[in-house]
Amino acid sequence: MTSKELKAWRQKNGYSQARLAKALGVITLTVSRWERGVREIPSFLYLALECLDMKRKLSKRVVKYPKQREGLLLDKTKPEVKYLIQMKGGGETRRQRARKVYLKTSMKGGKKHGKG
Numbered sequence: 001m002t003s004k005e006l007k008a009w010r011q012k013n014g015y016s017q018a019r020l021a022k023a024l025g026v027i028t029l030t031v032s033r034w035e036r037g038v039r040e041i042p043s044f045l046y047l048a049l050e051c052l053d054m055k056r057k058l059s060k061r062v063v064k065y066p067k068q069r070e071g072l073l074l075d076k077t078k079p080e081v082k083y084l085i086q087m088k089g090g091g092e093t094r095r096q097r098a099r100k101v102y103l104k105t106s107m108k109g110g111k112k113h114g115k116g
Helices: 003-012 017-024 028-036 045-062 079-088 094-106
Strands: none
Touching (some): 003 028, 003 045, 017 028, 017 045
C-alpha cells in the first residue's frame, strides 16, 4: 500500500487522521507521516484497514435495528434462532407455560373449573 492509497482510503471512508490513528492504536503524527511518505507503511496495515471497513459496514447494517445490536432483540426469521426458540419452549415465559399446563390439566374430563 502506498501513501496515496492510504490517504485515498481514509478520505473515501470518512476517517480523519486522528480518528484513523485512534482506531489503529497509533498517534496522529504516525498517520500523517505514512501519508506524506516520511515513514514506511507497515505491511499489515492493509489487513487492519480491511477490518475497519468490515466493522463500518456491519455497524451500518445493524443501525436499522439498534435493539438487536445490543442483544435485546432476536431476529426470529433466522432458522437457527427458530430452532433455539423451539428447544427452549417456544419463546414463552415461565408464567405462560405454567398457565398452559394448568389449563390442560383443568380441562381433563370435559369439566371446567369455576362457575358453572
